[in-house]
Structure formats: C-alpha cells, structure tokens
Amino acid sequence: MPKTQTITEISDGCEVDSLFLLESIDIRKKKQDGKYLFATLANRTGRISCKIWGLPAHSADEIEAVGKNLQPGEVYRIRGFAKVFNGECEININEGIADLAAPAAIQASEKGEFIYSPVDIRETAIAIQNLAGTIRNGQLKMVVSLALMDAGGFYEKPAAKKRHHNYRGGLAEHTLETATIAVAMADAKKSFGIDRDILIAGALLHDIGKALCFEEKGIGYAARPEYDLIGHIPLGITFLTRFKDYLDDATYLHLLHIVQSHHGDYGDVEPRTPEAWAVHLADLASATLREVADDVAGLAPGEGKWKGEKSGKAVYRI
Numbered sequence: 332m333p334k335t336q337t338i339t340e341i342s343d344g345c346e347v348d349s350l351f352l353l354e355s356i357d358i359r360k361k362k363q364d365g366k367y368l369f370a371t372l373a374n375r376t377g378r379i380s381c382k383i384w385g386l387p388a389h390s391a392d393e394i395e396a397v398g399k400n401l402q403p404g405e406v407y408r409i410r411g412f413a414k415v416f417n418g419e420c421e422i423n424i425n426e427g428i429a430d431l432a433a434p435a436a437i438q439a440s441e442k443g444e445f446i447y448s449p450v451d452i453r454e455t456a457i458a459i460q461n462l463a464g465t466i467r468n469g470q471l472k473m474v475v476s477l478a479l480m481d482a483g484g485f486y487e488k489p490a491a492k493k494r495h496h497n498y499r500g501g502l503a504e505h506t507l508e509t510a511t512i513a514v515a516m517a518d519a520k521k522s523f524g525i526d527r528d529i530l531i532a533g534a535l536l537h538d539i540g541k542a543l544c545f546e547e548k549g550i551g552y553a554a555r556p557e558y559d560l561i562g563h564i565p566l567g568i569t570f571l572t573r574f575k576d577y578l579d580d581a582t583y584l585h586l587l588h589i590v591q592s593h594h595g596d597y598g599d600v601e602p603r604t605p606e607a608w609a610v611h612l613a614d615l616a617s618a619t620l621r622e623v624a625d626d627v628a629g630l631a632p633g634e635g636k637w638k639g640e641k642s643g644k645a646v647y648r649i
Contacts, residue, residue: 335349336349337375337377338373338374338378339376339377342413343413345412346413348410348427349408349409350374350408350409350435350437351372351373351379351406352372352373352404352445352447353372353401353403353405354370354373354378355403355492355553356369356370356371356398356401357369357370357398358394364391365391366394366398367385368382368383368394368397369381369382369383370383372409372422374444374447375445377447378498380421381411381421381424382422382423383397383424383431384424385424385428386426402434403549403553404551404553405434405550406437406549407430407431408431408435409424410424410430411423411427418629418630419629434549442550446499447498447499448498448499450498450500450501452486452503455486455500455504458507459479459507459510459535460476462511462514462531462535463476463479463535465531466532467527468528470579471532474532474574474586475536477577478539478571479535481573482570484542484545484547485503485539485542486500486503488500488545489501489502490504490505491541494622495619495622496618499552502541505614506535506538508617509534509610509613509614510531510535513531513609513613514531514534516609517609525605525606529586529589530606532589533585533586533589533593534609536571536586537589537590538563538593538614539570539590540562540563540567541567543555543557543570544558544563545558564594564598564599568591571586571587571590585604588604588607589602589604589610592611593607593614594614595612622641622643623639623641623642625641626639626641626642627639627648630646630648632648633649634647635648
C-alpha cells in the first residue's frame, strides 16, 4: 500500500489508496433512506473532502457506528476513488470502509507528513512579538505578552473548525493579519486620532478566546465543547480578567470592549470607539479574504460559483 500519495496528486477518476490524517468526521443523512459519513482528510500538501458510503449491505446503524468509532487526529488507510462533485474533487469510499476499523500505526518521524499548514509558524510568532514590542505603554505591552503566553499553544492552534484559517498556525496568522491591517488603517489617516497602543493590543488579543477552544487530539487539533457551547468571545473576556490589576480601569475597559465588539453587527456589542471599529474591520477583512481565496483556489480558470463553500459568497477565478 502506498504511503506517499499526496492530496495534490488526486484528480477526477483516479484510485486512492494511501494514508491520510482524519481531521473531522460528521454523520449525515442521505436524501432518501440511510446515512453516510462526511470527513475532512489531510496531509502536508493540503486537504480534501471524503464521503464514506459503505456497501449496499451496510445499514444506517452500521454506518453511524463506523463514524462514532473514527478518531479525528489519527491516521487511517483511505481506499476509494476520486470524483469531482459541484466543482470540488473529493474521495468516495465504498468497500474501503473495512479499512477504517482502526487507525494506522505511524512512526513519530512521519507525523509531519500528515500535518497541513500553509503558514510558517515560527515566522508568524516572531512577527507578532515584534509588533507587540512596539506598544509604548509598558503595562499594556506586558499584558499582551503574558496573555499570548498563558493562553497555551496560541501560535500552533487553528482559528476555526471549518471556515477561515482553519489549519495549524491559523489563529496566529489571522491575528497577525488583523493587527497589520488595523495598524495600516490607522497609519493611513493620522487625523483619526487612533491610540496605536490599544489598537495593537486589542487586535493581538481579539481572538485570544479561540486558543481556549482547541486542544490537541492525536497529531491534530480538535474543537473543545466550549467552541460551540460558549463561544470564543466570552471565553476571551473571562480569560482577560486575570490581567485586570495590571491596567488602569479605562485601558482595561477599552481592551475588553475591543474584544467584545470585534464581530460588529453580528456581536452582542457593536464597536463604539475608532480603535474597536478598526479591529472589527481588519478582522472582517482578514477572515473574508482568506475564505474567498480558499474558495477560488478550488476553481479552474474561468470558473465561478454563486456560493463558495467557506465564504458563502459568489466567487470567480480569473
């Protein structure tokens, strides 16, 4: 059995028989009777969707049992065929369902072959630390440094389960993009009178709650229940309360407001300061551009979609 069949080599109609990391698994209903499994697979070259149908003899209960037994973060032998559906190449598994009974054993030295991350995590970390170092308020600079360190695995974790920056290192990459865009807006028009220190601190900590939403599972990351049951903004606000005594009341309240309001119209609190608006708009720009870029990457030149999988917006590849 080959171990080096990469996702970039998979095309319409080809047979697939290789090892891949299982990132996620969902149990779904067929349009008529029965169930199937929808998985996201990965290796170092990218990601691909996978539909696990099983054989006609498999009942809905048997398919569901297979899904509940699969462990995200583990590597499995994937045996099936590739097919283009709605413009996206995906893997379909029928008789290969038998190979999913247990994860494949891999050596520690092989783990890197199954981790997809299009970002240089070390470079991102250095850039964030350098930007934080430009904060002139010593107490605020210390809070940012301590928060990023205390969050645990901040630079390694994804920013989402399915949408923008949903890969290892994605949270830090999105954070850096948001802060960079926000600073660029402030620098573009000095007359806005934006406080650069609180702007950078708020941008770097706006998604700090997401670091608390993911945990290592196998050789990947999986969302904790808090991701859906609580949400990253309340988690971020609660997390930042530990630093209250390091800041004066006005600065602390402004920092919390930026974190609380960064979803704009979609959040419980709308931005009310120029700094909060800048972070919200920068966050939206980073997230939207990443989603659209990912949607466009899966299209052929001259091809478009009325609704991209990630962005939910009409996309077109020139």
